[in-house]
Amino acid sequence: GAGVSQSPRYKVAKRGQDVALRCDPISGHVSLFWYQQALGQGPEFLTYFQNEAQLDKSGLPSDRFFAERPEGSVSTLKIQRTQQEDSAVYLCASSLDRKETQYFGPGTRLLVL
Amino acid sequence: QKEVEQNSGPLSVPEGAIASLNCTYSDRGSQSFFWYRQYSGKSPELIMFIYSNGDKEDGRFTAQLNKASQYVSLLIRDSQPSDSATYLCAVIGGSSYKLIFGSGTRLLVRP
Numbered sequence: 001g002a003g004v005s006q007s008p009r010y011k012v013a014k015r016g017q018d019v020a021l022r023c024d025p026i027s028g029h030v031s032l033f034w035y036q037q038a039l040g041q042g043p044e045f046l047t048y049f050q051n052e053a054q055l056d057k058s059g060l061p062s063d064r065f066f067a068e069r070p071e072g073s074v075s076t077l078k079i080q081r082t083q084q085e086d087s088a089v090y091l092c093a094s095s096l097d098r099k100e101t102q103y104f105g106p107g108t109r110l111l112v113l
Numbered sequence: 114q115k116e117v118e119q120n121s122g123p124l125s126v127p128e129g130a131i132a133s134l135n136c137t138y139s140d141r142g143s144q145s146f147f148w149y150r151q152y153s154g155k156s157p158e159l160i161m162f163i164y165s166n167g168d169k170e171d172g173r174f175t176a177q178l179n180k181a182s183q184y185v186s187l188l189i190r191d192s193q194p195s196d197s198a199t200y201l202c203a204v205i206g207g208s209s210y211k212l213i214f215g216s217g218t219r220l221l222v223r224p
Binding site: 031033035040041042043044045048056059089091093098099101102103104105106107 | 214
């Protein structure tokens with residue numbers, strides 16, 4: 001069916017606000033990844049889900065970052081008390097299984113003022 | 114040393130020419146290699162993947178992998194202005210599943 005979708009596409013937050021970013025993976029894709037892309041850089045891994053289980057969160061920059069995928073489909077990345085350095089594009093990708101090709105959503109561009 | 118290295122460019126080629134994009138990686142155990150294209154303000158779009166040494170062709174694109182030398186390249190034949198974008202090389206390590214990206218090479222195809 002449709003590809004990976006993400007919302008919102010753009011988010012402006014004041015420093016200290018909490019934000020929630022949503023990812024809707026391709027139907028049937030077991031694996032879901034979050035990446036962060038700073039301007040002029042390649043995406044960097046944040047966290048990985050296999051179904052509802054978060055198997056790897058080694059890339060989350062601080063304990064202000066939290067991700068969940070409670071029913072094994074839609075995932076939410078939450079950032080608490082946003083800081084200016086959190087400004088980036090947050091990309092979600094899904095794949096049939098963890099070593100299969102990952103397909104990216106359109107991303108959420110977060111700007112923290 | 115970064116795990117995946119790419120020349121940032123820009124690589125400028127005339128329309129119709131062959132564009133050659135290169136990438137080196139540090140993890141000898143890496144098994145899966147990907148090229149993504151990213152237009153400005155858009156998300157990465159998969160162009161090709163390659164797992165085995167040698168060449169893999171898909172239309173105007175050819176991916177080349179040399180595990181002994183730890184490099185992977187992408188050739189774009191008959192380059193078009195619409196190919197102008199940033200090309201991201203990504204690698205999955207032997208025991209991993211995370212994509213490790215290079216910083217990307219910006220390609221500019223001149224009409």
